[in-house]
Amino acid sequence: MYSQGLLGANTETEETPEFLAAFQARIDREEKIEPNDPMPAAYRKTLIRMISQHAHSEIVGMLPEGNWITRAPTLRRKVALLAKVQDEGGHGLYLYSAAETLGVSREQLTEELLSGKAKYSSIFNYPTPTWADIGAIGWLVDGAAIMNQVPLCRCSYGPYARAMIRVCKEESFHQRQGYELISSLAEGTEEQKAMAQDALNRWWWPSLMMFGPSDTDSQHSDQSMAWKIKRFTNDELRQKFVDATVPQAELIGLTMPDENLRWNETKNNGQGGYDFGEIDWDEFWQVVKGHGMMNKDRINARRKAWDDGAWVREAALAHAEKQSNAKTAAKTAA
Amino acid sequence: MAESQQHLQAAVLQIADDHLILGHRLSEWCGHAPMLEEDLSMPNMALDLIGQARHLYAYAAVLEGKGRSEDDLAYLRTDREYTNCLMVERGNTDFAHTMLKQLYFAAFMKPFWSFVENSSDSTLSSIAGKAVKEISYHIRHCGEWVIRLGDGTDESAQRMQQAVDALHPYTEELFWCDDHRQACIDDGVLPAEHVVRPQWQTTINAVFDQARLSTPEVTFPLLGGREGKHTEEFGFLLAELQYMQRAYPGAQW
Numbered sequence: 001m002y003s004q005g006l007l008g009a010n011t012e013t014e015e016t017p018e019f020l021a022a023f024q025a026r027i028d029r030e031e032k033i034e035p036n037d038p039m040p041a042a043y044r045k046t047l048i049r050m051i052s053q054h055a056h057s058e059i060v061g062m063l064p065e066g067n068w069i070t071r072a073p074t075l076r077r078k079v080a081l082l083a084k085v086q087d088e089g090g091h092g093l094y095l096y097s098a099a100e101t102l103g104v105s106r107e108q109l110t111e112e113l114l115s116g117k118a119k120y121s122s123i124f125n126y127p128t129p130t131w132a133d134i135g136a137i138g139w140l141v142d143g144a145a146i147m148n149q150v151p152l153c154r155c156s157y158g159p160y161a162r163a164m165i166r167v168c169k170e171e172s173f174h175q176r177q178g179y180e181l182i183s184s185l186a187e188g189t190e191e192q193k194a195m196a197q198d199a200l201n202r203w204w205w206p207s208l209m210m211f212g213p214s215d216t217d218s219q220h221s222d223q224s225m226a227w228k229i230k231r232f233t234n235d236e237l238r239q240k241f242v243d244a245t246v247p248q249a250e251l252i253g254l255t256m257p258d259e260n261l262r263w264n265e266t267k268n269n270g271q272g273g274y275d276f277g278e279i280d281w282d283e284f285w286q287v288v289k290g291h292g293m294m295n296k297d298r299i300n301a302r303r304k305a306w307d308d309g310a311w312v313r314e315a316a317l318a319h320a321e322k323q324s325n326a327k328t329a330a331k332t333a334a
Numbered sequence: 335m336a337e338s339q340q341h342l343q344a345a346v347l348q349i350a351d352d353h354l355i356l357g358h359r360l361s362e363w364c365g366h367a368p369m370l371e372e373d374l375s376m377p378n379m380a381l382d383l384i385g386q387a388r389h390l391y392a393y394a395a396v397l398e399g400k401g402r403s404e405d406d407l408a409y410l411r412t413d414r415e416y417t418n419c420l421m422v423e424r425g426n427t428d429f430a431h432t433m434l435k436q437l438y439f440a441a442f443m444k445p446f447w448s449f450v451e452n453s454s455d456s457t458l459s460s461i462a463g464k465a466v467k468e469i470s471y472h473i474r475h476c477g478e479w480v481i482r483l484g485d486g487t488d489e490s491a492q493r494m495q496q497a498v499d500a501l502h503p504y505t506e507e508l509f510w511c512d513d514h515r516q517a518c519i520d521d522g523v524l525p526a527e528h529v530v531r532p533q534w535q536t537t538i539n540a541v542f543d544q545a546r547l548s549t550p551e552v553t554f555p556l557l558g559g560r561e562g563k564h565t566e567e568f569g570f571l572l573a574e575l576q577y578m579q580r581a582y583p584g585a586q587w
Contacts (some may be wrong), residue, residue, distance in 0.1 A: 070362060074587050078361075078384060310368075312368035313480055314486070315487050
């Protein structure tokens with residue numbers, strides 16, 4: 001209800017040099033920007049874009065994993081997967097709420113997703129043909145998401161930063177769960193081991209792409225860093241992810257699908273890190289532009305759920321209206 | 335296995351199958367619900383049901399004493415060996431059918447678990463203690479939806495009534511009593527029909543009254559699940575459910 005009060009409110013701010021300087025000074029003092037505070041239009045726009053893309057990613061991300069709920073191999077795995085996919089929906093819900101504090105409605109954002117105007121994380125345009133993909137998503141995709149999201153807990157925009165604290169706790173649980181799942185496959189029969197390796201082969205490179213274009217090509221980075229919306233560059237986060245994940249694969253006897261991967265002592269200011277091969281940026285951009293294997297299926301599934309559910313939402317509104325009319329009538333009669 | 339234990343095992347398995355299959359159907363909605371809130375609520379209820387199924391299968395396996403696990407019972411039987419009632423296996427059709435199916439079932443399980451909570455079987459009574467709280471929420475949540483849809487728009491009212499017409503003939507099987515169930519009733523472990531039916535009827539009447547729904551006269555109740563005689567769509571449900579266990583026999587997951 002709190003955020004609804006902000007929908008359609010006048011959010012215009014006169015962006016004089018004095019105002020912009022004072023705003024930047026607040027950011028530099030690590031003060032949190034709150035919903036009712038004046039803010040530059042571009043700051044608001046950037047946050048709406050980031051938070052809504054994040055929310056959409058959670059919602060679309062329910063589909064590839066949801067694909068295995070009815071086929072999970074044991075009851076324990078079934079319950080864990082169901083709970084995990086439900087968590088993603090929960091993240092979507094409070095991220096949409098965080099976006100609403102900036103003056104956009106969930107309906108508006110949903111329309112943008114369904115029309116194809118809004119983007120979501122491209123990783124979810126890859127398919128989940130095997131059970132091992134559920135492990136790979138938890139381990140690699142949630143693992144990469146955490147690298148991106150932990151710094152967002154310190155984001156300058158208060159509602160986003162606070163939402164991310166809870167999201168990160170749950171994501172880190174999912175990451176451990178995914179790693180545990182894929183570890184048990186890696187320790188299993190030859191068929192299971194092969195299934196785990198195949199999933200790693202398919203998900204490794206798309207996971208690296210999750211950090212976005214290289215710093216030299218990223219169009220949003222500089223201003224977002226100055227506003228402390230982002231704290232690290234795409235390439236810095238990607239490097240952290242590689243350094244954290246390679247030893248995890250080694251530990252369970254899986255091989256990264258990158259022949260150029262090797263330890264480099266001089267990396268990370270002499271602390272060492274991994275050199276890795278060139279990302280296929282053509283594939284990245286093709287999938288971003290909608291040509292991946294599952295892009296159309298994902299949007300069609302979301303659109304179908306929305307369209308098929310229209311009569312339910314209309315009925316709920318109609319019933320609520322009747323209830324409220326009856327209440328008013330009762331009050332008038334009294 | 336003593337005769338009374340055999341009866342109890344078979345009766346527990348019936349309830350376990352009801353919970354697993356209903357939870358499985360509900361889980362099919364995950365990611366495809368009419369609104370985000372329901373994408374959270376339906377998996378939540380599915381988690382309750384499958385969680386209860388796990389306890390019940392584990393207990394059935396102990397009673398059986400053949401060293402089988404909850405997963406052996408859940409995944410590695412043939413269709414004729416599942417004894418869930420037919421209603422829980424019926425497809426989701428639409429949101430009206432789904433909410434009504436949940437309501438019918440929850441309205442039955444509430445007085446069922448309330449009785450079992452105080453019954454002489456300590457394992458079942460501890461399962462019941464948690465289940466009765468969960469199922470009360472299912473009644474509330476699904477009952478509210480049945481009212482909203484029944485009262486909402488012309489379309490929703492029509493869909494809701496169609497769901498009642500389609501599913502009501504399956505409700506009689508909830509009260510099915512075979513030798514196994516009867517033996518458990520005689521032992522005071524499970525409730526008799528006269529304990530459960532009036533409360534079920536009261537819950538349903540109260541909801542239907544507000545939802546402006548009429549109950550069709552059922553001249554031929556649809557039965558069979560408790561004897562392992564299932565609908566055609568059940569085979570497809572099992573094909574999905576059992577896929578991994580059948581494709582990779584003996585593997586640990």
